[in-house]
Amino acid sequence: MYRIEKDSMGEVKVPENAKYGAQTQRASDNFPISGIRFTRAFIKALGIIKKNAAQANADLGKLELGTSEAIQVAAQQIIDGDHDAEFVVDIFQTGSGTSSNMNTNEVVARLANESFPNLQIPVHPNDHVNFGQSSNDVIPTAIRIAAVIELKDKLIPALQHLAMTFEHKGSEYEHVVKTGRTHLMDAMPITIAQQFGGYARQLRLGVDRIQDAKVRLSELPQGGTAVGTGINTHPNFGAEFAKNVSKQTGISFREAENHFEAQATVDAPVEMSAQLKTIAVGMMKMANDLRWMNSGPNSGLGEIQLAALQPGSSIMPGKVNPVIEESVAMVCAQVMGNDLTVSVAGQSGNFELNVMLPVVAHNLLESIELLANAANNLADRSVSRLTIREDVIADKVGKNPILVTALNPIIGYDLAAKIAKKAYAEGRALKEVAKEMTDLSDQDLDTALDPMKMTRGGFTE
Numbered sequence: 001m002y003r004i005e006k007d008s009m010g011e012v013k014v015p016e017n018a019k020y021g022a023q024t025q026r027a028s029d030n031f032p033i034s035g036i037r038f039t040r041a042f043i044k045a046l047g048i049i050k051k052n053a054a055q056a057n058a059d060l061g062k063l064e065l066g067t068s069e070a071i072q073v074a075a076q077q078i079i080d081g082d083h084d085a086e087f088v089v090d091i092f093q094t095g096s097g098t099s100s101n102m103n104t105n106e107v108v109a110r111l112a113n114e115s116f117p118n119l120q121i122p123v124h125p126n127d128h129v130n131f132g133q134s135s136n137d138v139i140p141t142a143i144r145i146a147a148v149i150e151l152k153d154k155l156i157p158a159l160q161h162l163a164m165t166f167e168h169k170g171s172e173y174e175h176v177v178k179t180g181r182t183h184l185m186d187a188m189p190i191t192i193a194q195q196f197g198g199y200a201r202q203l204r205l206g207v208d209r210i211q212d213a214k215v216r217l218s219e220l221p222q223g224g225t226a227v228g229t230g231i232n233t234h235p236n237f238g239a240e241f242a243k244n245v246s247k248q249t250g251i252s253f254r255e256a257e258n259h260f261e262a263q264a265t266v267d268a269p270v271e272m273s274a275q276l277k278t279i280a281v282g283m284m285k286m287a288n289d290l291r292w293m294n295s296g297p298n299s300g301l302g303e304i305q306l307a308a309l310q311p312g313s314s315i316m317p318g319k320v321n322p323v324i325e326e327s328v329a330m331v332c333a334q335v336m337g338n339d340l341t342v343s344v345a346g347q348s349g350n351f352e353l354n355v356m357l358p359v360v361a362h363n364l365l366e367s368i369e370l371l372a373n374a375a376n377n378l379a380d381r382s383v384s385r386l387t388i389r390e391d392v393i394a395d396k397v398g399k400n401p402i403l404v405t406a407l408n409p410i411i412g413y414d415l416a417a418k419i420a421k422k423a424y425a426e427g428r429a430l431k432e433v434a435k436e437m438t439d440l441s442d443q444d445l446d447t448a449l450d451p452m453k454m455t456r457g458g459f460t461e
Contacts, residue, residue, distance in 0.1 A: 027099030047078030095355030097139030170196030224259030
């Protein structure tokens with residue numbers, strides 16, 4: 001069940017009902033590596049490129065209007081996700097991504113000819129769909145378009161959602177004072193609102209980092225063609241193309257200021273990947289903090305109780321684990337690894353072209369999707385559902401010997417240290433020991449050792 005297709009290298013067998021042609025089939029045969037294909041986001045970006053290139057070329061008088069219309073109609077089907085199964089080339093392919101560009105050109109051309117069978121000249125994958133383009137500017141442009149859209153539609157809203165969820169939960173328990181910890185050891189008290197507010201700030205700074213790096217990522221290489229000179233394309237094509245893409249997506253894109261930089265490097269994707277790694281580092285800390293706070297329920301900190309979502313053991317009945325936090329930590333580890341891959345790929349070009357473009361696309365887009373999904377899941381299945389074990393927290397705060405720090409300005413460091421050590425050694429409340437070892441009144445001690453006052457900084461006397 002196949003047909004014979006021809007290209008510049010001769011004949012090749014292609015599945016009978018496939019929308020792609022000879023070059024795609026050769027690439028599919030040549031790269032039986034991983035089975036990993038490009039994601040919906042990247043395929044959509046390729047469709048956006050072909051549609052808006054056809055529009056720009058028609059507007060500039062370089063493509064016949066009927067041909068342009070046929071390409072745009074076909075490309076819109078790619079954008080809509082109607083033919084994702086036709087994109088069969090492995091991620092680990094030619095470093096320029098030429099195979100995937102031709103996969104797109106062949107599918108769009110066939111769809112165009114099926115929808116417009118009466119064109120005087122049939123739509124050709126290279127001569128028409130790829131007119132004024134090269135894989136060397138198409139693929140890096142697709143990376144940027146796909147990433148910017150995914151950041152806007154998925155990751156930024158997810159980070160904002162998680163930040164707000166932490167803030168709301170913090171506000172719900174803003175009256176609760178807990179033991180702060182440094183070096184995993186008891187330290188001065190803080191409120192739940194302060195701790196969760198710190199997490200929210202981390203996430204909002206992550207959004208700021210994305211927004212800043214997105215400025216560079218929104219420069220499009222399209223228009224540089226083979227090496228950045230713009231050979232075989234209209235000199236206004238890059239600007240016209242960027243204008244069209246901006247109109248279609250509702251996102252501000254612009255032509256690259258320097259096509260040689262934009263095609264010879266992937267510095268903008270590398271920068272964005274690094275920002276995603278920073279966000280992953282922060283989210284891993286949050287997940288691990290929540291795991292520590294949930295530890296127990298009897299032999300750990302036991303400060304919070306996470307929602308029980310599934311049995312935690314195949315052998316220990318009743319055990320419930322912090323599964324959402326564990327999944328978030330694994331996502332963060334994957335994103336950090338993806339960033340290393342993108343970093344290595346970023347230095348793997350020579351002269352006018354980077355030759356690891358497909359793996360940059362895959363890892364960058366995977367990181368965006370993973371972080372977005374993990375952030376939403378952490379917000380909805382964990383943070384929003386957790387409860388604070390106020391009785392456990394209050395007991396630990398009352399026995400925290402470090403609260404004696406507030407007495408330093410009153411009785412001096414040395415005496416305060418003696419009180420702390422005695423209280424800890426005897427397992428007694430700090431106030432009780434301080435009353436024995438100082439001449440401070442109950443009122444003085446209550447004022448100085450009020451944990452809530454300590455969370456506000458300054459002096460407590």
